[in-house]
Amino acid sequence: MNYLLAFLVGGFICGLGQLFLDLTNYTPAHLLVILVVSGAVLTGLGLYQPIIDFAGGGVTVLVINFGHVLAKGVLAEVERLGFLGLFAGILEIGSIGISASIVLGFLMSVIFRPKE
């Protein structure tokens, strides 16, 4: 059941993404920015956790989740530190994905040559 929901919900969001790319003149970079911003906004509104509880990997595997962890980090640290939390919290959890991507990006560019 978990797997089916992950497939259905995750696929649905990807399908929406494809519509966005085909029906507008925006690029994949715009799509990624929109996804991250929506994840953060949904988290701010308190709507994101229920979606995770429902769809699991259907949203946690997507870039939307990156927006979620940014907002989640900020909200937790503002709770704990107040003003300072605004700055300390943003990358609190998000740093994991960023670090992994940068390490991988460097390693891959050292090891591989681009193929045309």
Added chain:
Amino acid sequence: MSQLDKTPSEYKRLIKQVSSDDSLSKKVTKAYIIGGLICVVGEVIFQLLVARGIPVEEANPLMAISMITIGGLLTGLGVYDRISQYAGAGTIVPITGFANAVVAPAMEHKQDGYILGVGAKMYGVAGPVLTYGMLTAFLIGVIKLVFI
């Protein structure tokens, strides 16, 4: 090569070259299926971690690291770009697409050197994603701080 670090006009030209004459519904279906399958892979990794007794708060980031590693490796091997020509948004919306957006320009610009090529171009797409993601999160923090 990578579709991700292109300006709108470059992107349009590139898409004209590589995209087949598939109808919109066919493209959306492909994106749905491949994107959904990538989510299932993530969910399998997540469930395996949880089954090994790893708490959910740790299993989620570990799953994300695994997916980024898979996406990065497949990009390095040139496989990811081939899948994405088929699946479109199905390979952009998942976190493997973010990994692809970092790894592909880093590789492509290796010829410009490690500082101005790899080091700088890596952030071509990740940069805006981080900037606007962080600004939104910051704003949400401000709202919480001031109003709640």
